[in-house]
Amino acid sequence: MKKSITLISIVLLLSISFVLAAGSSSGGTPSRNSDSPAQIVVSGRTTCEDIEAIRERIKCRFQYKAVARAEAADVVEEACRGRAGAINEDKCKALYERLKNKKCYDFEDPVAKKRCLLKESGININTGGTFRAAPNDVKRSYVVALLYELQERIEKLEANGEITVDESASLVAKIVEIKQMILDGKPRSEIVPKIQAFKAEFRATITEDEQ
Amino acid sequence: MKLLIWIVIALVIIGGIAWFMSSNDIDLDGDASDSDVDTLSENGRVIDTDTAVFDEIDDAMGEIE
Numbered sequence: 001m002k003k004s005i006t007l008i009s010i011v012l013l014l015s016i017s018f019v020l021a022a023g024s025s026s027g028g029t030p031s032r033n034s035d036s037p038a039q040i041v042v043s044g045r046t047t048c049e050d051i052e053a054i055r056e057r058i059k060c061r062f063q064y065k066a067v068a069r070a071e072a073a074d075v076v077e078e079a080c081r082g083r084a085g086a087i088n089e090d091k092c093k094a095l096y097e098r099l100k101n102k103k104c105y106d107f108e109d110p111v112a113k114k115r116c117l118l119k120e121s122g123i124n125i126n127t128g129g130t131f132r133a134a135p136n137d138v139k140r141s142y143v144v145a146l147l148y149e150l151q152e153r154i155e156k157l158e159a160n161g162e163i164t165v166d167e168s169a170s171l172v173a174k175i176v177e178i179k180q181m182i183l184d185g186k187p188r189s190e191i192v193p194k195i196q197a198f199k200a201e202f203r204a205t206i207t208e209d210e211q
Numbered sequence: 212m213k214l215l216i217w218i219v220i221a222l223v224i225i226g227g228i229a230w231f232m233s234s235n236d237i238d239l240d241g242d243a244s245d246s247d248v249d250t251l252s253e254n255g256r257v258i259d260t261d262t263a264v265f266d267e268i269d270d271a272m273g274e275i276e
Contacts, residue, residue, distance in 0.1 A: 110259040114267075118253055131251035136276050143271045149264055188275050195272065199265055206261070 049075060054176060059169035062158055079144070079179035086185030087137055087144075095121070095141050096148075104145070105152050117145045140182045147175050147182075150202070157206075167205045174198045 045067055048060035058078070061068035080092035087095070099105070104116035115125065122138035123129050131139065151172055158168040178194050250256040251270055258264050 110257045110263075111253070114256075114258050115253045125253055130249060131271070132249065132274060139271060139275050143268055143275070146258070146264055146268050146271065149258070150261070153261065153264075188272060192272060195268060202261070 047071060054078065055169055055173040058172050058176070059165060062165045062168050078176045079183060083180065083183045085183060087140060087183040091137075092144075092183055095144065099145060099148065105149065113149075117149070118142060121145050140185070143182055144179050147179055151175050154202075163205055171198070171202055171205065174201065 045060065045064050048057050048064065048067055049071065051057040051060055076089070076093060077096050080089050080096065083089045083092050098120040099117070102116055102120055104113060104120055107113035107116060118131070119125050121142035121144075123131060123134050123142070131142070134142075154163070154168050154171050154175075157163045158165065163171075174194070175198065178191060178198060181191050181194065251267070251274070256263055256267055256270075258267050
């Protein structure tokens, strides 16, 4: 009798602890399957698109990753919005679509990644086309593609907790600004100082957080 | 006497290997200096680090008119 009571108690205790563990694992933390609108509402925000300031909009996407994922397919890439210069909004969107469809940023091998970035920027590698001989728009597209590579790296650092949301938002906002200048066909003399300032902030942020 | 012969043979072999390896190094260095790899080409700079990506951006910007 005593034995069966002990056995039943153990089974009951095990069952209770299992139920508690299963409940806490889904509490508050958005999982991969939590992109449904009902669960996004729980996070307190359903969209980042209603924020006017670009830096705050980017910060929102870092803070509410489920919202950013849910909106990603429908929103236009920040740098492309309203572009009417050398590389207009449609051309810019087409560039991002190519880079995304060919999964250039997923390549682990940096040589394969570079080949993909060059090719999707418009350099005809297969027929022996060189960067130097490429049209100006293609060269500008390649710089935009490289800047997006840096953006990907920043997003990974933030996701790994190596830099803060504020630091990531500040860096990505600067990348977007530089990309817009490149797409608009602004002269090199205006773009280069912006890149140097971004480089300094990037290095200061990474070094600071490494210490 | 036999030991001395073996030592001489060993020294000759080691010396030969050392000479062969050093001449190979010279050849490799020569190949590298002869090549004219455009850093912005697919076989040029490897964009595996943040610094390499920044350098690539700087070089690409230098080509923009």
